[in-house]
Amino acid sequence: MTFAEHPHPSPNFSASPAHERLGVCFHHSVMPFAETLAHMLRPESQVSYHVLIAPDGTRARLVADEHIAWHAGVSIFQGRTCCNDFLLGVSFAGDTYAAPLTAAQLASALDWLAPRWPLHGWSTAAMTDHRQIAPVRKDDLNPSEWSRLLAAIAARFPDHA
Numbered sequence: 200m201t202f203a204e205h206p207h208p209s210p211n212f213s214a215s216p217a218h219e220r221l222g223v224c225f226h227h228s229v230m231p232f233a234e235t236l237a238h239m240l241r242p243e244s245q246v247s248y249h250v251l252i253a254p255d256g257t258r259a260r261l262v263a264d265e266h267i268a269w270h271a272g273v274s275i276f277q278g279r280t281c282c283n284d285f286l287l288g289v290s291f292a293g294d295t296y297a298a299p300l301t302a303a304q305l306a307s308a309l310d311w312l313a314p315r316w317p318l319h320g321w322s323t324a325a326m327t328d329h330r331q332i333a334p335v336r337k338d339d340l341n342p343s344e345w346s347r348l349l350a351a352i353a354a355r356f357p358d359h360a
């Protein structure tokens with residue numbers, strides 16, 4: 200299944216030719232889709248994701264993979280800080296403590312991952328969420344929703360033996 204993806208270029212990014220893409224940090228936006236999108240398009244918000252996924256699975260592409268989106272803040276992953284430099288940011292619109300991810304959101308995330316997984320040689324160990332890389336400051340995703348997402352990713356993209 201494929202979902203529509205529309206460009207909504209955000210001014211909130213850094214251009215970096217040496218940008219590594221070691222993996223993905225998943226988020227939820229708390230706010231609904233349209234509100235989140237408007238927030239990310241305002242320069243003064245200083246925040247962005249690479250992609251935002253609506254409850255119906257539609258994706259807004261805010262920052263090109265080639266650029267650094269401003270999604271993680273103070274963070275650490277596998278001993279490295281400044282996670283924006285090497286993790287792409289994917290967010291689900293909504294609050295995973297208030298409502299679970301929709302089936303379309305899960306499927307759309309897999310759809311988004313599909314071309315990138317072999318391109319970057321990712322494994323499930325390269326997948327994380329904001330709660331895990333900024334544990335004192337951030338609580339997204341809801342741990343039970345993170346487990347659902349990771350299980351769906353592992354089922355779709357088996358790690359190389």
Ligand SMILES: [Zn+2]
Binds near residue numbers: 225226227329337339
């Ligand atoms: Zn977050």
